[in-house]
Amino acid sequence: DSGVTQTPKHLITATGQRVTLRCSPRSGDLSVYWYQQSLDQGLQFLIQYYNGEERAKGNILERFSAQQFPDLHSELNLSSLELGDSALYFCASSAQTGLGETQYFGPGTRLLVL
């Protein structure tokens, strides 16, 4: 158990819909990262927040957005969903932000878009 929690575990929805994935980082961790893992793409970094502020963006679509709240939990919002958005979405957290920091991953949310 990494200490990072994610809800829900599974999500089934239809194309065009909007969903919200939630992540609670390890106690004391200020940085949250979101990753997407699809069958044909492997693990892809989406976005990072540090202490409530966006720190880095990766391969995140404009239909996707995220935020980190004052209590440090984070939400990833996916809208206008397409079949290709079906994937595992992982959240990770780290204490600080910088080289040498270890990221601890949550169990993931499996999203299926029908």
Add this chain to the structure above:
Amino acid sequence: DAKTTQPTSMDCAEGRAANLPCNHSTISGNEYVYWYRQIHSQGPQYIIHGLKNNETNEMASLIITEDRKSSTLILPHATLRDTAVYYCIVRVDNYGQNFVFGPGTRLSVLP
């Protein structure tokens, strides 16, 4: 980005040491070598990381060559539960925080 090269797959007999190699010939001086593993579709699990010196923890040992161009992850006594995809990561993005995952090595521990 410093690219990593890992074997696509490896087999190891249960109870034997599993030695997983990783080449990272373009690694920069301030880049750490990280190892994670992913069992089925679970979240990636941190194993170990290092910069220059060899490292050991309760899970594994990390041997980094003196020129830092390659490293080896050693699981001293592999069990069936160590069957997983193992990722060697040496590159973070320009901000220094975000991992770039390659395809990894699929390790099968055989009874």
